[in-house]
Amino acid sequence: MARQSSHRPDADEPDTEFDESSRPTDTATESTADAAADPVEDDPDLDDEGAVAEPANRALWEDVRIDPVEIALPSGSGFTLRAYRMSNEVTPTEIGERDDDDPFHARARRDEEEETVVFLDEDFAESLEAEDREEDPRRGRAVRDDDEADDEDLDDQADEADEEDEDEEAEEVAVFLTHRGKLLLFKSRESLVSFVLSGAPHDMTELDTWDDLVARVQPADIAPLDEDSYELDLVVENLRGGHDTWDPKLLIAAGEVARDLAFALRLPSVLDMLSTGNSLDDLDEALRATANGGLGGFMGRRRLKKIGAQTASLGWRTIIGKISAAVDWRD
Known part of the structure; x- marks a missing residue:
């Protein structure tokens, strides 16, 4: 024989029938779980104020x-x-x-300080100047013209050398x-x-x-x-x-x-x-x-x-x- 429950509802006892409307929905449960597992502050795609941050360009x-x-x-x-x-x-x-x-700057200053000044005897210095001014009697002006031409060639060569050095020394x-x-x-x-x-x-x-x-x-682009x-x-x-x-x-x-x-x-x-x-x-x-x-x-x-x-x-x-x-x- 099947055993029956000894409890019998009293006539005055209020009806406790379960109200289905009070059951939490699955959607609400899932949302709560998602929020707990994925807090806003840990999302790398959000900025400090919770807004979606734009990707760096x-x-x-x-x-x-x-x-x-x-x-x-x-x-x-x-x-x-x-x-x-x-x-x-x-x-x-x-x-x-x-x-x-x-x-x-230090190198330039050092070069100036180490520059050697040579003092010559006055008579010897004047004789050197006189030799510089002396002209060849057979060629006249041509001596100085050739010298000036040679000086110009040397200057041009020096400028070209400087440009080549600059190109060679250039680095990233x-x-x-x-x-x-x-x-x-x-x-x-x-x-x-x-x-x-x-x-x-x-x-x-x-x-x-x-x-x-x-x-x-x-600002969003500043992302090293x-x-x-x-x-x-x-x-x-x-x-x-x-x-x-x-x-x-x-x-x-x-x-x-x-x-x-x-x-x-x-x-x-x-x-x-x-x-x-x-x-x-x-x-x-x-x-x-x-x-x-x-x-x-x-x-x-x-x-x-x-x-x-x-x-x-x-x-x-x-x-x-x-x-x-x-x-x-x-x-």
């Missing part, structure tokens, strides 16, 4: 041959612009009071958004674009594609590629950790941007520290060999162990300090 940067760059320094991170041009197409930034630190160099020897760094994309559109003076206005950039750039983002603020700490913790990608990228900045900002001491034969250049080459792997990587790791961590970290601390001193932060 990479075609713009390819057309103008200029790129947005992000550089992190101990004092903060900022955006700027960088381009590569031939050295004979651009004018170095004016550094004003830093002329003593400029290799070109980095040009940054600089002004009077200072790197302009902006803490936001909007402030960088506002500066570009403002017409304020800077060294990039000489680029042939600058006007095109001004006409087209938008991974290879154009540099974390100089982490370099010293990474080097202090010892050989086993050194990050080749971080340090190699730091060396590349430091060389570019040293040339663009006319920091000869930094260029010298990173030049061939110095310990930081040896560090760079060993890191590159390690990153390439294989037998070269094995040899690179052996070379790295010969480089002192303290020496490397102190050297890079000096470099980053000099670069930081040449930065003009803009909000």
Whole structure:
């Protein structure tokens, strides 16, 4: 016999029949779950205000041959612009009071100081002048005419040699958004674009594609590629950790941007520290060999162990300090 329930509803007990309208819909449940699993603030396609961010216009940067760059320094991170041009197409930034630190100015001053002044006996000097004025009695004026012609030929040859030297010495160099020897760094994309559109003076206005950039750039376009983002603020700490913790990608990228900045900002001491034969250049080459792997990587790791961590970290601390001193932060 089937067992029956002992509970019997009382006549006065209210009817508790389930109302289907109170059941949560599947759509509402799914929406709640989606919102919990996919919060708005973690969506990379949304900006800070929750609006859909426009993708960066990479075609713009390819057309103008200029790129947005992000550089992190101990004092903060900022955006700027960088381009590569031939050295004979651009004018170095004016550094004003830093002329003593400029290799070109120093070399010219050194040449002037080392110039040798020879004092001749007055009688001997007059005899030399007389010989210069003397004419050949048989050829008369022709002597001086030939001499002048020879001088003109020599001048022409010298000019041609100078032009050839300039062509041979031209190389691709980095040009940054600089002004009077200072790197302009902006803490936001909007402030960088506002500066570009403002017409304020800077060294990039000489680029042939600058006007095109001004006409087209938008804040959303200031989106540096991974290879154009540099974390100089982490370099010293990474080097202090010892050989086993050194990050080749971080340090190699730091060396590349430091060389570019040293040339663009006319920091000869930094260029010298990173030049061939110095310990930081040896560090760079060993890191590159390690990153390439294989037998070269094995040899690179052996070379790295010969480089002192303290020496490397102190050297890079000096470099980053000099670069930081040449930065003009803009909000």
